[in-house]
Amino acid sequence: MLASFQTLFADALLNPDQPIPRGIIAHNAAVQRRFAVYRNNVVAGLVKALENRFPAVEKIVGEEFFAAMARVFAMAQPPRSPLLAVYGDGFPAFIAAFEPARELPYLADVARLEAAQTRAYHAADAMPVGPDYFAALDSHAVGDILIDMHPPTEIVCSSHPIVTIWAMNSGERKLAPIENWHGEDALVSRPYLEVEVRALPQGGAAFLLALAEGRPLSEAAETALADDPDFDLTGNLAGLIGSGLMRNIIVPEPESCEQP
Amino acid sequence: MFRASSLPACTGVGFKPAHFRDILAAAQPVGFVEVHAENYMGAGGPPHAQLGALCERYALSVHGVGLSIGSMRPLDRDHLMRLKMLCERYAPESFSEHLAWSSHGDIYLNDLLPLPYTRQTLTRVAQHVDEVQTALGRQMLLENPATYIRFSESTIPEVDFLTEVSSRTGCGLLLDINNVFVSAMNHGTQPLPYLDSFPLDRVKEIHLGGHDKEADDAGVPLLIDTHGSPIAEAVWTLYAHVIARTGPIATLIEWDNDVPDWSRLRAEAVAAQTILSGASRASAAWER
Numbered sequence: 001m002l003a004s005f006q007t008l009f010a011d012a013l014l015n016p017d018q019p020i021p022r023g024i025i026a027h028n029a030a031v032q033r034r035f036a037v038y039r040n041n042v043v044a045g046l047v048k049a050l051e052n053r054f055p056a057v058e059k060i061v062g063e064e065f066f067a068a069m070a071r072v073f074a075m076a077q078p079p080r081s082p083l084l085a086v087y088g089d090g091f092p093a094f095i096a097a098f099e100p101a102r103e104l105p106y107l108a109d110v111a112r113l114e115a116a117q118t119r120a121y122h123a124a125d126a127m128p129v130g131p132d133y134f135a136a137l138d139s140h141a142v143g144d145i146l147i148d149m150h151p152p153t154e155i156v157c158s159s160h161p162i163v164t165i166w167a168m169n170s171g172e173r174k175l176a177p178i179e180n181w182h183g184e185d186a187l188v189s190r191p192y193l194e195v196e197v198r199a200l201p202q203g204g205a206a207f208l209l210a211l212a213e214g215r216p217l218s219e220a221a222e223t224a225l226a227d228d229p230d231f232d233l234t235g236n237l238a239g240l241i242g243s244g245l246m247r248n249i250i251v252p253e254p255e256s257c258e259q260p
Numbered sequence: 261m262f263r264a265s266s267l268p269a270c271t272g273v274g275f276k277p278a279h280f281r282d283i284l285a286a287a288q289p290v291g292f293v294e295v296h297a298e299n300y301m302g303a304g305g306p307p308h309a310q311l312g313a314l315c316e317r318y319a320l321s322v323h324g325v326g327l328s329i330g331s332m333r334p335l336d337r338d339h340l341m342r343l344k345m346l347c348e349r350y351a352p353e354s355f356s357e358h359l360a361w362s363s364h365g366d367i368y369l370n371d372l373l374p375l376p377y378t379r380q381t382l383t384r385v386a387q388h389v390d391e392v393q394t395a396l397g398r399q400m401l402l403e404n405p406a407t408y409i410r411f412s413e414s415t416i417p418e419v420d421f422l423t424e425v426s427s428r429t430g431c432g433l434l435l436d437i438n439n440v441f442v443s444a445m446n447h448g449t450q451p452l453p454y455l456d457s458f459p460l461d462r463v464k465e466i467h468l469g470g471h472d473k474e475a476d477d478a479g480v481p482l483l484i485d486t487h488g489s490p491i492a493e494a495v496w497t498l499y500a501h502v503i504a505r506t507g508p509i510a511t512l513i514e515w516d517n518d519v520p521d522w523s524r525l526r527a528e529a530v531a532a533q534t535i536l537s538g539a540s541r542a543s544a545a546w547e548r
Contacts, residue, residue: 025411082370
């Protein structure tokens with residue numbers, strides 16, 4: 001068998017309109033039905049992988065809609081790697097452009113949140129530094145410190161209440177009408193083994209993103225204030241220290257200004 | 261020489277995270293666990309924490325589903341290196357993969373696809389098995405597939421194909437008895453002659469799993485290898501037949517879909533262990 005045969009076979013798997021390659025036989029001549037087993041295995045397996053990764057999205061749109069949407073995605077963007085647990089990094093962007101889902105403008109952002117959860121789940125382990133470490137810092141140096149963020153940490157910003165919507169569709173909270181519809185920025189982290197999702201306070205996303213970029217604490221606080229005048233530094237610092245988001249705190253060496 | 265595959269000759273189960281607490285809570289009628297390699301290729305997190313804990317208690321079989329050994333194109337070196345890292349990290353007693361292909365180009369097709377059995381494909385598969393064993397520094401086991409179609413260009417019976425790959429490369433064989441049954445029913449052949457011609461001395465592990473029974477357009481039974489139900493009576497009978505000939509061999513219960521609670525899975529393991537223990541007693545009686 002030449003590689004070209006496998007090309008024909010693979011094409012016929014992913015495109016039901018393609019003919020089944022010649023040379024395939026079944027003992028009772030039901031070649032179509034037999035080949036359909038492979039076609040179904042491929043598609044059903046990919047849909048299942050997306051269901052596993054995006055359960056809240058599935059809950060929101062229902063099984064049938066989800067399966068149809070996932071099937072279109074799987075045919076358009078089949079996996080490029082056998083690591084199926086992380087298949088679907090492109091699914092949120094696909095949902096954002098998926099015409100039949102247009103009435104749910106928050107759906108893509110909920111998918112981004114769920115995609116981040118899986119990445120956090122599989123990310124490298126690291127011991128977070130505890131509050132003691134922070135308390136021991138010289139108070140004059142605090143503004144200059146750099147934070148090395150824990151690897152499984154992602155921030156998903158949205159103009160919709162995605163954390164609330166996600167929580168209501170993942171069993172974390174009861175389903176209820178959302179009275180105060182406002183944007184929520186999600187913090188997805190895994191301080192130890194449990195993946196945690198929480199809504200960040202105002203300016204919190206700008207603050208953490210600046211820190212993650214390697215900017216010193218004082219600069220990150222200024223960025224957050226510029227982003228949102230209600231940014232509360234004390235509250236955000238307490239959150240940062242308590243949430244296990246820091247792998248390390250780097251205190252830059254003070255520049256020497258002594259005269260010889 | 262490569263490190264030989266060395267699973268204990270007892271029953272094992274395909275590990276599911278839902279069973280983690282149960283399987284470690286008490287002594288179990290299980291001597292090894294098997295995991296799908298691709299589920300443990302992330303950098304960290306709960307999968308590795310669980311696998312580390314399991315390895316302290318049980319022998320480990322790493323079973324790959326994504327290497328695409330039956331592909332006519334070159335193996336994915338990145339994936340092979342991920343397997344190497346995994347084997348170095350956990351030093352499993354066994355590594356196995358399938359006589360099938362699952363990737364084409366850079367697309368992963370997520371199924372174990374069949375290949376024709378010819379001189380040409382035999383050469384290619386043997387090269388790939390060599391490459392894997394060289395990269396991992398260990399013997400691998402190659403598993404017979406469950407198939408739904410055949411190829412007019414095939415010239416070599418499946419058993420002869422597997423025997424020849426094993427004798428050229430030194431790989432061991434993983435005999436999936438449910439696959440033997442499923443394929444035989446789907447192709448209108450008999451499972452017993454297949455098993456009786458199988459090179460049982462090369463078998464280092466047996467798989468047992470459940471299948472679904474459907475019918476094709478002509479009303480002919482079509483069995484699907486789903487691993488989502490109890491092991492069929494006919495498969496137990498074939499298993500007992502094989503074990504009576506070989507004596508105890510490491511035997512895995514595979515239940516990957518509609519995963520039952522631990523007690524249900526455990527019952528399947530006990531049933532297999534009963535057959536294995538019967539074989540031990542029989543061989544002990546012969547030796548006396």
